Amino acid sequence: MTDVAIPSDVSYPADGFALFPDRSVVAMRVNGELKDLAAVVDETDAVEPVTVDSADGLDILRHSTAHVLAQAVQRIKPQANLGIGPPIQDGFYYDFGVDEPFTPEDLKAVKKEMERIVREGQRFVRRVVSDDEARAELVDEPFKLELIGLKGGSADAAEGASVEVGAGELTIYDNVSRDGETVWKDLCRGPHVPGTRMIGNGWDITRVAGAYWRGSEKNPQLQRIYGTAWPTKDELRAYKTRLEEAAKRDHRKLGLELDLFSFPDEIGPGLSVFHPKGGIIRYEIERYMRERLLANGYEVVNTPHITKGDLFMTSGHLQWYADGMYPPMHLDALHDEDGNVTRQGQDYYLKPMNCPFHNLIFRARGRSYRELPLRLSEFGSVYRYEKSGTLSGLTRVRGMTQDDTHIYVTPDQVKDELTHSLDFVLQTLRDYGLNDFYLELSSKEEGNPKFIGDDALWAEATETLREVAEGSGLELVPDPGGAAFYGPKISVQARDAIGRTWQMSTIQLDFNQPERFELEYTGPDGAKHRPVMIHRALFGSIERFFAILVEHYAGAFPVWLAPVQVVGIPVAEEYAGYLEDIVRRLRTSGVRAEVDHSDDRMQKKIRTHTTQKVPIQLIAGEQDRSGGTVSFRFRDGTQTNGVPVDDAVSLILGAIEGKTLVDTAEDLA
Template structure:
């Protein structure tokens, strides 16, 4: 039973308004199920308040704001058809079928109408309806009728499926009426709820953000709708703080920085989602990969290499053609043989660009007999893979069609599983910290019961999940459940990293797989002389090099630690006569492997400083007459601070130490 005592004058059954009169409580959890505050509870129920500041409370606030948005749109455009309107991370959206696209002026008008609806204090009231009655009430809403027929939107994909789930799902249908102060229903929507008690509780901590196109239920075969995005927070101050974070994120956008710093591009001649790295971006990528390879070899990993293309039979064996075909490029039919008369004497075969490296590594394991003495066997590859992502989902380097994965597949005995998982997680966290990421939590992705997507025996899944749970909890990091988020072949741990401005990125994944060893008939000879099936662990530290590059670029806002900076040192002479003095220092640094150069352009010294500061170079070495006479240089740092008259020998040693220590040097104080 709840530890919040009900008022003494309330008799049971009592509704949640009486139990939780505090305005910060927007809903309640009754026996584990989220419900409106107006729901009836029994004395024996376990009832907990849901505060607006909690994750569930924020979702409820945002979902309710989405309803207000939809009502406002239909007040302004009565012919607009309603799609779906779910809460999402940090906000909400609602999809509409309209004849004309929304304009910025429309958003202003919709905002004003939403403000009026919120001030009206309309109550959200829930009622259950039959499928037949819902069809009658929503006869003018074709998208809602389709959801009723789908009962949960199971045909939808990704974000669209999640949005459909907030409207219809397992069990009966419910409609939420918006009721005015006179008790009249002024608007309604098909919805599972819950919602805040009334519109006034939404307050003023919300804003509409943008309009985008979105295909109905995520399919290009369906009509394109207009999607309005918004955000909602418990208070105006929290909204402003969020908007400030968005402004900072915009400054750090890797696509913007990539262009400004000349790191990479997406030439139209190559195609969407296919990047090229320019020399400065290429050297950063090289350093990322070089250090990773050092770590792999030092930790018992073996390097392999596999082709970019293969016969389709390989992906039929692995299961990818059955479960991942939509994410693969279409096949190429090759190897057809035609005789001189034009007759086909041998049919061609389907070849595919690979979306995954794991099937190839299975073939390497299977290429000869294996002994338990070889296990754990850790096969690692920087392998290029290709995935046919929909054009609307592409997002710079974070969502591409061609990528390089730092892919490792580890083959272990049953007794080695837990120890190897501990080893892999420790390896991942230590390596990410070396790249400058330090704030982590873990996510445990598990099987959704009854979903045919997930292959294999339930008992194996349960055992594997519990093993991952023990390892994750043993790390001491926060563990967040992700039900239904597992890969089709097994559960996984994901390392979630927070960047410099508090955003969360999914980084490394560690996945257990007991299906592919079975499908590929992998075996090893055990200490008992018998054949046994290994267990397979998928481990990707970066996910992809491209995405990791983008994350680091945004984390550091382009001002990389010295070891990753494309140009680490630039010499700027006060006048040309001091350039040779600087060249001597630069040559010594270059001989030690430092990326260094002297700017001998015709630009004035101050312009050179501005140019290289904009390029976020860690060390600018400046020399004039006093520096030359003293055999010294002066340091200028990214923030404009300086250290003057540093002897040349000391300057070289300190720069090399900063590179070895993977230091982030932005100020003179950092270099003290």
């Protein structure tokens, strides 16, 4: 943090307007805490500006725009009840309780009203209120009253509720007109930009959707209006351009066009099937990952898909994760001829994660410190009852395969093993073609009962992860409150080909499960000791990683991942046999190659396979056959003619071995 010297001509109490007159500064950080520019500071405080183009500044801009949206809605529909309105990646949303869904005409009217509010230049003014005062002021807002009741650490039960209430004092933000009148107010923790004019014109409303209050289908369905906000109009235009490109890369669209996967209605929402072309890509993803695991000292295990509920009671998942699990299956009960129960049944659950099973493998026999680190790895199928409204192609599913590893180490091995795991993760992701990373450090939120275990162990684990993350040389972004219930984690965030950020690998420290499962190893002193557990997932899930790669490459995979790597296209059918001999040779070397024997003309065949994003097309006519050569055609339409067959085979095998992205003739030169 940078200490900002308060100018000598500013009298105390000073405020951020005097300290930071620069219009790009929207808030300030005082002793590490985000505050409005109107906040009072002391000469001993460490103060730094928060600019609108920083991550925190963008969140503040977007959250402030969400308040403008909510005010506009209530001007047009005074009976609309306010839900929550947090900033999200690239934008914001606000939930409303209304009698009828918003129409396109409603949204146009809301946008015009938002423009009017921005021009009015209202100030955002923060007030501290008691719980009773907040209830009195918001008596007509039932959802706000419910949030007030959640104050004290459990507010995360409502997605995005942390922008409204937390464990500390309650605050209300008044929107004050230029003549000093409060024209609107909202329960909010802030901070906000100083006034609505700072929001400018780099925002827009994007869509409307239904959303259940607090994410539960048992609660009322609200209307959620989404929007986006940026510091300038040019940045808004650039964002919309990125959206257009993202739409072209949408894995759901490409999955259909390229015949990769589907979600049959007969199976159920969030449950995918992979078609042959998608299946071979998935096979290659997993095959290479298994090679890397075995080469780096990991051991392969396998566990069942269901288990008795007691296992998840021991692990803590039934206490802390039950809402994300499928309902139990009650099995094994016996009855006599009269229907009387002679043996009580038991509840079985589909597993939502693999870690409890791996703990049982560790505990199956005595362990020595000489065996540690013990790295147990599994491509394990897990099942999570995601809400239907949150499902999204392969990125949010109910059935998935996790590349799950759990590593058991002695306390003095923790830091080295974390470093080894992070290096392994980053190198492997680079091999799949992702190269632009930063890290997130997710820690616990003080006072939140969601997080279990000893505070001192949490602090030690968090600091160790911080040291490892900083040692990587990558940018490190804090994520307070984002930890799993059992321990802190590092998340690898990867930017794709169009600059979008995806959470990829996670590395989590866990002092709690070894305690709950009473895991032990014999140390060099002959005594029993408790291991430390590291959870490490490279992809999160195979399905989600598959979707990310589809969108990163826009379906045009590097040769090693392409479902069809080479297709032979004869100038006329009489040259098909010549190409078959070449393709047969490639297949013998493991290349996925075929010859197009369809009745289509050559040019249509070329268009077809270009549309299907085949990386290499081999074309042969009389000159090639008589000269023992072949011509290459690439995805961008460039060609390399007259390549001797031996050289052609070597080039193709080299591209596969080198995991090369081949789109042009230059890529294979």
